[in-house]
Amino acid sequence: MSKKGKVKITHPERCKGCEICVMYCPTDILVVKKGQITITDIDNCVGCYNCELSCPDFVLEVVENNER
Amino acid sequence: MGYKIDEYLRQDKLPHIWCPGCGHGTIMGNLIRGIDKAKIDPDKTVVVSGIGCSGRASGYMNFDTLHTTHGRAIAFATGIKLANPELNVIVITGDGDGTAIGGNHLIHGARRNIDLTVVLMNNHIYGMTSGQFSPMTPTGDNATTAPYGNIDQNFDLADLTKASGASFIARGTAYNTRQLIEIFAEGLLHTGFSFIEAISQCPVNYGRRNGLSSAVDMLKCQRDSSVNIRKWDSLSKEEKKGKFPTGVLYKEDKREYTEMYQEIIDSVQEEAK
Amino acid sequence: MKDKIKLLQGDEAVVEGAIAAGARFFAGYPITPASEIAEGLAEKLPIYGGKFIQMEDELASMACVIGASLSGLKSITATSGPGFSLKQENLGLGMMIEVPCVVVNVQRVGPSTGLPTSPSQGDVMQAKWGTHGDHPVIALAPSSVKETYELTVNAFNFAERFRTPVILLLDEIVGHMREKVVLPDEEDIEIWNRKKPEVGPENFNPYEETDGLVPPMPNYGEGYRYHTTGLFHDRTGFPRGTNEDAKNLMDRLMAKIEGNMDIISLYEEDIRDDDEIIVLAYGSTMRSAINAINQAREAGIKAGWIKLKTIWPFPVDYIKEVGRRAKALIIPELNRGQIIKEVRENVFGNAEVHGINKYDGTLIKPEEILNMIQEVK
Numbered sequence: 001m002s003k004k005g006k007v008k009i010t011h012p013e014r015c016k017g018c019e020i021c022v023m024y025c026p027t028d029i030l031v032v033k034k035g036q037i038t039i040t041d042i043d044n045c046v047g048c049y050n051c052e053l054s055c056p057d058f059v060l061e062v063v064e065n066n067e068r
Numbered sequence: 069m070g071y072k073i074d075e076y077l078r079q080d081k082l083p084h085i086w087c088p089g090c091g092h093g094t095i096m097g098n099l100i101r102g103i104d105k106a107k108i109d110p111d112k113t114v115v116v117s118g119i120g121c122s123g124r125a126s127g128y129m130n131f132d133t134l135h136t137t138h139g140r141a142i143a144f145a146t147g148i149k150l151a152n153p154e155l156n157v158i159v160i161t162g163d164g165d166g167t168a169i170g171g172n173h174l175i176h177g178a179r180r181n182i183d184l185t186v187v188l189m190n191n192h193i194y195g196m197t198s199g200q201f202s203p204m205t206p207t208g209d210n211a212t213t214a215p216y217g218n219i220d221q222n223f224d225l226a227d228l229t230k231a232s233g234a235s236f237i238a239r240g241t242a243y244n245t246r247q248l249i250e251i252f253a254e255g256l257l258h259t260g261f262s263f264i265e266a267i268s269q270c271p272v273n274y275g276r277r278n279g280l281s282s283a284v285d286m287l288k289c290q291r292d293s294s295v296n297i298r299k300w301d302s303l304s305k306e307e308k309k310g311k312f313p314t315g316v317l318y319k320e321d322k323r324e325y326t327e328m329y330q331e332i333i334d335s336v337q338e339e340a341k
Numbered sequence: 342m343k344d345k346i347k348l349l350q351g352d353e354a355v356v357e358g359a360i361a362a363g364a365r366f367f368a369g370y371p372i373t374p375a376s377e378i379a380e381g382l383a384e385k386l387p388i389y390g391g392k393f394i395q396m397e398d399e400l401a402s403m404a405c406v407i408g409a410s411l412s413g414l415k416s417i418t419a420t421s422g423p424g425f426s427l428k429q430e431n432l433g434l435g436m437m438i439e440v441p442c443v444v445v446n447v448q449r450v451g452p453s454t455g456l457p458t459s460p461s462q463g464d465v466m467q468a469k470w471g472t473h474g475d476h477p478v479i480a481l482a483p484s485s486v487k488e489t490y491e492l493t494v495n496a497f498n499f500a501e502r503f504r505t506p507v508i509l510l511l512d513e514i515v516g517h518m519r520e521k522v523v524l525p526d527e528e529d530i531e532i533w534n535r536k537k538p539e540v541g542p543e544n545f546n547p548y549e550e551t552d553g554l555v556p557p558m559p560n561y562g563e564g565y566r567y568h569t570t571g572l573f574h575d576r577t578g579f580p581r582g583t584n585e586d587a588k589n590l591m592d593r594l595m596a597k598i599e600g601n602m603d604i605i606s607l608y609e610e611d612i613r614d615d616d617e618i619i620v621l622a623y624g625s626t627m628r629s630a631i632n633a634i635n636q637a638r639e640a641g642i643k644a645g646w647i648k649l650k651t652i653w654p655f656p657v658d659y660i661k662e663v664g665r666r667a668k669a670l671i672i673p674e675l676n677r678g679q680i681i682k683e684v685r686e687n688v689f690g691n692a693e694v695h696g697i698n699k700y701d702g703t704l705i706k707p708e709e710i711l712n713m714i715q716e717v718k
Binding site: 078081110111112114116126127130131132133134135136137140143144145146147148149150151152154155172173176329332333336337340 | 365366368387388390392394396397398400401402404405406407408409410411412413414416430431434560561562563564565566567568569570571572579580
């Protein structure tokens with residue numbers, strides 16, 4: 001059984017802190033701290049892809065078997 | 069669900085130049101996902117853009133890409149496509165680039181029904197030059213060149229392109245990313261002039277002057293004012309007020325320009341034999 | 342042989358020359374006195390598998406031609422003064438991003454709508470300075486129908502060889518005049534095609550300096566997936582904001598033209614060792630000039646002529662040398678004096694320089710030139 005994907009911040013250097021992903025996240029695990037996106041609780045990530053599809057800056061990806 | 073976008077993105081050119089919260093990055097990303105979904109050959113795909121914020125998209129997309137002059141992208145694309153109809157030619161333009169200085173090329177490209185996919189990123193403002201009103205700035209809103217409120221009226225771009233002869237017309241928003249991907253993929257696979265208006269947000273040069281200072285607020289506004297075309301017709305006139313339909317708004321099978329020209333070549337050459 | 346002898350007007354000779362040079366794409370907009378070029382190519386191009394499109398305006402025509410050339414077809418557009426003005430921004434992009442194409446301007450009297458059916462040489466300086474900023478320019482000006490055919494072929498060859506738009510400046514007389522022309526056999530026509538890259542996409546830089554400063558150019562769709570922009574760019578094709586990169590690009594764009602004057606600069610002369618008065622002309626004006634010189638020589642006057650076929654780049658060294666041996670230069674032009682300024686600048690006062698200028702839509706007659714020769718002798 002393939003594990004469900006979870007969000008990963010693949011390119012933190014591209015984040016401009018716009019908080020668009022924060023708005024979309026259904027489980028509120030994304031928070032912008034000091035202008036940079038952070039993940040508060042990866043276990044609660046449901047892998048919905050909302051953040052990946054909405055991020056204007058190609059910062060986040062939902063990765064299968066995410067090892068953080 | 070996962071789209072392979074790495075191959076289609078010039079990763080070494082990122083971060084891009086667009087401002088924090090700009091919708092153009094989201095729209096470009098989902099255009100790329102639409103390309104992936106449509107499975108068109110990236111080696112046979114050309115992206116042509118004009119001038120302004122939207123114009124910069126071509127530089128980040130890993131295809132043959134051409135950043136042209138202000139408003140003329142569709143005219144350049146017409147030459148590229150007619151010279152080699154095998155190519156998938158995508159035009160990226162903006163509301164200033166595509167409806168003001170380039171408005172003539174938009175209606176004539178549509179009239180010819182030449183097989184281009186035109187993506188118009190509509191952020192309702194000239195962002196690159198810091199906030200002058202465009203033909204798509206809503207009447208009454210503020211801009212640096214409309215300090216007392218904009219008195220210009222807007223185009224309905226779906227009506228405009230339909231009247232001009234486009235055979236695929238769609239509208240999406242940076243907010244509804246999944247719908248955007250579907251629209252882009254369908255538009256790319258349509259043979260004929262495909263016009264896709266993608267509503268974008270410019271928090272810095274439009275929102276800030278009009279009571280919407282964050283990208284999140286502007287996206288919520290897109291969410292609240294857009295109605296899927298499947299529901300649109302059931303709304304009353306009153307319910308439609310301040311709202312716009314999204315989705316594939318019009319589609320027809322119609323003879324395409326480069327195919328018709330090839331028929332001329334074939335018949336003339338047959339006669340010459 | 343028989344079908345190679347034709348009675349053609351200059352505009353039709355552009356059509357024949359373009360087809361012979363391998364042109365397979367035309368985009369244009371109707372305008373007097375250049376419409377015959379569009380009409381001719383609309384008929385001929387599909388026979389050769391080429392494409393013709395009538396665009397919505399002049400700006401679109403210029404853009405369309407550049408796009409078609411990027412897809413790999415030799416491309417041409419044709420216009421007259423008002424349209425040439427409208428094409429300038431996109432013409433500048435063509436120079437900046439180094440796209441081969443040919444732009445024909447059959448000159449009529451301007452400014453504005455001017456005299457649409459009357460001849461002029463008023464766009465000579467516009468051909469050089471029409472688009473904004475410094476830029477490289479090749480402009481050719483034929484004086485007969487035969488020369489129009491030949492210079493059209495030259496224009497495509499220069500465009501392909503030096504990867505740049507080339508301007509072909511006819512005037513209304515040359516464009517509409519009919520003459521007998523013997524077209525050369527196909528195998529006798531020298532054809533140049535753009536250099537294609539010898540490396541694969543992974544090692545390709547679209548604006549890499551190579552021999553002769555002209556970068557190789559792949560067609561769209563060949564897998565190179567490269568970027569092109571009108572912004573100042575480096576060898577990768579991507580915009581780079583450094584002042585050094587900007588200077589390097591401009592220097593290379595100019596050097597690839599100016600460093601190849603021996604190939605690009607075309608002129609003819611008939612100057613005897615003891616000739617003191619030299620008439621320098623181009624385009625239709627040349628025809629009156631030669632007639633006037635012949636009459637002058639019959640009258641025992643020591644006079645000769647120079648015919649410029651390449652106007653830009655201007656043959657600076659040649660004119661300097663002519664200025665040192667001549668007593669006087671006479672420059673007849675259908676404008677208020679455009680090329681004469683280039684001549685004066687390069688003659689440095691060594692010889693007298695006189696202009697004969699008409700800008701009322703009539704041509705310069707041989708007697709007018711002959712009178713000037715007699716005045717200055």
